[in-house]
Amino acid sequence: MNFDFTQQDKKLFKDINDIMTGLAGERTLEEKDSLSAEFLVREALERLANSFYLKLGIVKDEDIPGLCAMMGAMEIVSSFSPSLFLSVEMSTRLFGRIICTFGNEEQEKKWLSPVLRGKKLGAVALSEKTMNIDNDPMATTGVRENGFIKISGAKNFVINGPIADFTAVAGIIENKPAIFIVEKGLKGLIPGKRLETIGLDGAVISGLILDNCQVNEDQVIGPFEDRSLFSTLKIWENQIIIGSSLGMMKSSFESARAYAKAHKTGGKPVIAYQEVGFKLAEMLTLFQTSQLFAYRAVCAAEGKNRDAEVLTYCAKVFCTEAAEKVSGWALQILSGEGYISGNPAERAFRCAKYNQIAGTSTEISRVKIGDAAIGA
Ligand SMILES: Cc1cc2nc3c(=O)[nH]c(=O)nc-3n(C[C@H](O)[C@H](O)[C@H](O)COP(=O)(O)OP(=O)(O)OC[C@H]3O[C@@H](n4cnc5c(N)ncnc54)[C@H](O)[C@@H]3O)c2cc1C
Structure with missing residues (x-):
């Protein structure tokens, strides 16, 4: 297992970061009005189509980075906006992957190709x-x-x-x-x-x-002979949710760290209070452990390892619970400023619960991990 990113992966991350920064401009990328939200997701898809992002995990080509890079790239997009990220992912990494994996050539031409070109949702x-x-x-x-x-x-x-x-x-x-x-x-x-x-x-x-x-x-x-189709969809959906959780941790941690360094209270920067430093340490540890777990799970999925499904459940439970903790602590460090809406920590805190509910829920994941643990 090698989790080092290649030069090609790093170039992808830079491209995606540039695209998302350009897209954001002065916006928060969380449009409440439906028309503006639709306009934004279509604009994001068109811009992301200029990188390999929409093809990750879907198109098999030696130029296109693998699933570990896909996870790193998902983290970046989700850190800009959990909502926009999910809208893009449901279109590509779930709808697109279904057509690419189970559809025929004609179906790919009709539905996959426009989605990967960012023209259709x-x-x-x-x-x-x-x-x-x-x-x-x-x-x-x-x-x-x-x-x-x-x-x-x-x-x-x-x-x-x-x-x-x-x-x-x-x-x-x-x-x-x-x-x-x-x-x-x-x-x-x-x-x-x-x-x-x-x-x-x-x-x-x-x-x-x-x-x-x-x-x-x-x-x-289809039709399919059994429900194994849904097992595959579950892995994909859980990968999306894991990527979403990493992005939430990244944006929450970074906003809390910046605030703790810049904001003064009682005559000194907040970071000077030991308890705040400990919280940041705990947040960074959870974030980095989550990254490792996420990469391990996609690495197993990429290698078609037998334990890929259970590792994905383990990573999903860990990363989604970590995202709730990290965003909650970030909000605590930002305190009154954080509770006033419109910052990455409060946004991530409100979104984090979704990740424990959707895909395979935390409860069902734990049941499945338990079954695997006893060899059932
Ligand atoms: C904002 C949002 C967006 C969504 N988007 C989509 C989408 O685009 N496409 C889509 O198909 N779905 C979507 N969903 C649905 C989402 O995937 C489901 O809400 C999720 O799978 C949980 O199902 P449920 O809400 O029916 O809960 P229920 O199944 O009713 O579960 C209720 C509780 O019982 C527990 N439970 C249920 N079954 C078991 C079990 N077998 N063992 C142990 N515990 C169990 C659950 O963990 C939970 O705590 C979305 C949901 C939300 C909230």
């Missing part, structure tokens, strides 16, 4: 009111009728739901799991009202109703 709709990626039963169903497939169901929370050009919808056809690709404007495809959330202010999230949506045979990926 994707979304992935798995969860329903009474199920998520880890829990059956899924109610969304496709029925073959006169050469078409008619899909009916309701998805609960979908990032990019109301704005995506293409959505990969998980469902059942002939009692087997499948993915249906639906396009914006399809008759019977009804996005719900934008949902208000504690954090992720800049992500446009809604439910999605599919009321007898009619699609062609080439809009079905």
Whole structure:
């Protein structure tokens, strides 16, 4: 295992950092208004398409850095904006990876290529009111009728739901799991009202109703013989959430450190108080341990190691809980200034909980780690 980044990886990180800095300008990159949020994510995709970012983990080419670099790159984008990061990731690293891994050449041409060029936005709709990626039963169903497939169901929370050009919808056809690709404007495809959330202010999230949506045979990926498709999606989604947590720790730590050095209280900089220094030390230790864990998990996934899935659960639990702690301590150091909204620590603190809920939840991850520990 070698976690040293190559010159090529470092160039990628610099390119991404430059793109995100340029995109941010004077903005916070967390647009609350839906139209502005959509405009921003489309602008971000177009700009990121000028680097290898959108292709990481998707396109296999010797010029394109591997999964460790993907994790480092995710950390950078998430540190600028957790909301924008998730909107971009659901389009590329989840929607794009589904098409690239399970789709055929025609499907790649139609849906993957525009997504990787940053021209179109994707979304992935798995969860329903009474199920998520880890829990059956899924109610969304496709029925073959006169050469078409008619899909009916309701998805609960979908990032990019109301704005995506293409959505990969998980469902059942002939009692087997499948993915249906639906396009914006399809008759019977009804996005719900934008949902208000504690954090992720800049992500446009809604439910999605599919009321007898009619699609062609080439809009079905699968059906699959078993649920192993969902195990793969879980690893990918958990990798995104791990990357998101690293970015939150980076931005929180950096803002607390800068404040502790610059801000004076009681006649000296805050950093001079030993307890503040200890907090920063604890934060940096958790952040760096999380990075190592994250790289180890993607390294195992890249090598297709047998323990890649359980390592991903372990890393997800560790990194997401660390992100909540680090952002909370950052907020404590920033104190009154931090509690006034509009800084990276308070933003990360509000977003961090999502990472423990989404993908494979902390509780389900622990059950799976426990099962693996006893060899079940
Ligand atoms: C802001 C936001 C955006 C989202 N975006 C998307 C998206 O784009 N696409 C998408 O498909 N989904 C999305 N989701 C859904 C998300 O993936 C689910 O919320 C998550 O998987 C948890 O499922 P649930 O909310 O149904 O909780 P539930 O399954 O109802 O869980 C409730 C509690 O029970 C625990 N629990 C459940 N099952 C088990 C078990 N088997 N063992 C132990 N404990 C268990 C859970 O850990 C949790 O603590 C989003 C959610 C949010 C909040």
